[in-house]
Amino acid sequence: MFFSLARLRAAIFSSLLLSTSVAFSREQSLFTSSVTYCEPPETLLIQQFDVAYFAKNQSISFNISAASVQANVNVTANLLLNVYGIRAINITLDLCHILGGALCPLPMYNFTGSDSISLPESLGVQDKIPGIAFKIPDLEGVAQLVLTEVGTGVVKACVQATLSNGWSTHQNAVEWVTGGVALATLLPSIWHSLTPDALLPFRLIDLLLLYQTITSSSFLSLNYPSTYRAFTLNFAWAMGLFSTSPSSSLQSSIDRMRHLTGGKLANSTSASPVGLVNRKLSPYNFLGGHPVVPSPLNRRSIDTFDLSELANVTHTKILSTLASDSATQGGNVQTVTTSSSNVLQAGIPIFVNFLHIATANAFMTIFLCALILIACALGMFALGFAFVYFLGRQSSDRKYRSKSGYPSFVRAWTIRLALVLLSPILVFSFYQWTLKDSWLAILLSVIAFLVLLGALLYPTLLVLRYARHEGREALYNDAKYLASNGALYAQYRVPRFYFFLPLLVVSFLKAIAIAFIKGSGEVQVILMVILEGLTVVSYLVLRPSRTRGSDIFSTFLAIMRLVCTGLMISFVERLNVAPIPRVVIGLVIAVLFSITVLVTYVNLLINSGIERLWTGRSARTSDRSGSTNASIMEKGEHAAADKSSSSEHIGRPNNPTPDSGDQLDPGFLHPFLVSPTETEITSACTSNRTSATMTVGSLLPRRWSLTPLNSPTGSSQAHDPTSYNSHSNHVLARYSDTPPSLRHGQERT
Structure with a gap:
């Protein structure tokens, strides 16, 4: 029975x-x-x-x-x-x-x-x-x-x-690919950053900020379709939110810390959080x-x-x-009603719980990930300093002098690290303040906010003050200053050096909208559309970048953000858009963001200089043949001149200084990695001038001295692909006598 x-x-x-x-x-x-x-x-x-x-x-x-x-x-x-x-x-x-x-x-x-x-x-x-x-x-x-x-x-x-x-x-393979591209771009970006205004480091920051934009687009209090929320989870790692197992020791430690310091909010659930979503x-x-x-x-x-x-x-x-008295009373199945306290509301709570991170644990997770990232950066800086110091001890004075530029390099990458951490720290610090859970978590969020604010506000004030007292051109003419703080403004034209400042303000306002206006998704999305719209207008009107291509790319990113944010208006709960149209719109937004990511990958590839792999060989061949022919002709001319005047000009150098009206032959400098010292040049020229019949040559200006010191003029030429065609052309371009301020002004034309 x-x-x-x-x-x-x-x-x-x-x-x-x-x-x-x-x-x-x-x-x-x-x-x-x-x-x-x-x-x-x-x-x-x-x-x-x-x-x-x-x-x-x-x-x-x-x-x-x-x-x-x-x-x-x-x-x-x-x-x-x-x-x-x-x-x-x-x-x-x-x-x-x-x-x-x-x-x-x-x-x-x-x-x-x-x-x-x-x-x-x-x-x-x-x-x-x-x-x-x-x-x-x-x-x-x-x-x-x-x-x-x-x-x-x-x-x-x-x-x-x-x-x-x-x-x-939401696919693990997508997370690995997106993260792998960012890591693969990091090393070339470090190398390119030796030239302060190289574009690749700035494009790496653009990529990471794009990842963060996609992720934070799911933080608003909107009724997202499940497929779009799952898509944004692929980029959660860029915000410091890594998917954890239900039994994660990290989350368990954060739970214990919160409860020991006054935290009373719920922990993350080991089951699927979809069961706790608002009905x-x-x-x-x-x-x-x-x-x-x-x-x-x-x-x-x-x-x-x-x-x-x-x-x-x-x-x-x-x-x-x-049935017996020992029957489990409900087991692990939870009761979820409209009046339940365990209901996950739209925005950050649903997003982080899908990663098995409790809502109250979100900031501490971000904070610990930021500490790990900072520790890795400090370790790399220490290794770099040890390497530079070792070279200085073992090498000639030329290499030892390069150590003086290393603090500027560290300072520039510290600014870039702060830019990457800006959005996660701001959003989740502000959000932690609204939870009023665990005094220790709130204290750490305040400390993190102040440290980040100082890391970006201090160099910003230095740049603005320097530009006010020394002039805008001085920001680009001072090589040491450009190497230190150029991570903020070097990609912009001289008249638009300040363009980084409104972008920082927009990031700050977005964080405020996400954290403090979480009760109204409608207001949040309207503010986001306004901010993105103002960003697009600023790019179109000011055209801040140094090249037309950079302006087009930056404007494209801003327009795509504006379009995707505008489409999210259909997710406002009050509009009651049917589920199927919402799903279609969510898929469209996911496709648009995916296209934007792919375009950014292509831009990274272009700015990495990879085209030199197939263009460099032919260019080097032509340059070598040209320099060889020039050397042969030069030797023939010098031999004839020496033969005709050997009896009158005893001791005349075989390679005389060219006439002041002649253009310096690139082949003349090509074989020399290090130029003669000023003393040698002066003595040679002085001896030539003592000859009564000497009619060619003049004192070589100091600007032709091939010293390894950094020059701001070389940084702006680093992006010109033609400057890499030959070593001689690169040397001439790097030590051109054109004033740096004029060169920055001419890049737009």
Whole structure:
């Protein structure tokens, strides 16, 4: 008798979760991804609830542990399948009129069972589930079972299970690729940064800020479709949010720290956080946030499924025992209602919990990741200093003098590191202040905010003050100053050196909008659109970059941010946009951001100088042949001159100084890595001038001295691909006598 009732209950659970299924991936399948109570349980208690449907053989696999603990309860069962807000299935079964009344009243059993059942074709399950449900990423489907007492209409049990098909826009491979590109760009950027105004370091910062923009676009209090939220999780690492395991020791340590210092907010859950999402949001899409409970007066009995055939299906591994006082009271299944304190609201709470990071742990996670990054940077700086110091001890004075530029190099990369940490620290420090949880976390957030503010505000004030007293051109003419603080302004034209300042202000205002206006997604998205719109206008009007290509690229990034932010207006809850259009818009935004990332990759490739791999060889060949011919002609001319005047000009040098009107031959400087000293040049020229018949040559200006000291003029030429065609051309370009201020002014033309 007990086994017969167990089979009947298994049939009820199987039919109940007919559509509730899981996509065990490339097989067409559906499965339950989370289970929660939508009303406090009274009759039915659930400890485990895993059900999967496989389309290939129309079978259901389940692993269920539940208990009925109340006697003499007659109920009706309502099964609702909500897919993208559409009620695909909504049936009500009077359990007293099926299966011979075996479930009326509901028997008191602790049921534990696992099995795989092939469903009869007469049920027509395959026809009721469209094929797209097995392929669309991040399916938004919910199955709900409500047990209502006959006569009184009191809800005795309400269970909701979200559905998944195994497809998602959140992929670990994407995280590795995006992170790998950033790391692969880091070393070339360090090398290029030896020239202060090289573009590659600035493009690396642009890439990381783009990653952070995509991630923070999910921080607003909007009703994001599940597929877009999953897409943004691919870039969460750029904000210092790394996905952790449910049993992460790091998160457990943060939990203990918070609770020891006054923290009272909930810890992260080991289960899928989707079960705790507000019922008004995706994937639930219940209007008003309340579960759909049928009225006892208006319920309809639809006998769509012929359950009698399930009674003849054989089962294996089915266990059934009498209920006892030791029955688990609800197990790990949580109750989530509109008045529950554990509900995850839109924005940062939902986002971080999908990474198994509690809402109150978000800042401490960012803070610890920032400390690790800073420690790595300090270690690299120390190794670099040791390397430079070793070279200074072992090398000539020329190499030893290069050590004087290393502090400027460290200072520049410190500014770049602060720019990368700006958005994460600002957003989560401000957000931590709104939580009012754990005084230690709040204290650390204040310290982090002040340190970051000092790291960026101090060089900003130095730049503005220097420009005010010395002039804008001095910012670019002073090589040491450019190397130290050029990370802020070197990519901009001289008249627009200040353009970095409004960008910092925009980042600050965005953080304020995300953290302090979290109660209104509508206001947040409007402010974001305004800020992005002003950024686009500033790029179009001011055209701050030194080259036309840089202006086009920066404007493109700003326009794409504006378009994607504008499309997010459709996610405002008050507009009640239907789930399917929201999903389509979310996919469009994801595609636009993906295109922007790819364009940035191409720009990184161009600015890395990789084109020299296939253009450098031919250029070097032509330069070598040209310099060889010039040397031969030069030797012939010198030999003829020496032969004609050997009797009159004893001791005349073989390579005389050229006439003042002649252009210096690149081949003349090409063989020399280090020029003669000033003393040698002066003595040679003086001896030539003593000759009565000497009519050529003049004192060589000091600007031709090939010293290894940095020059601001060389930095601006570093981006010209032609300057790399030959060593001689590079030397001439680097030590050109054109004033640096004029060169920066001419780059726009």
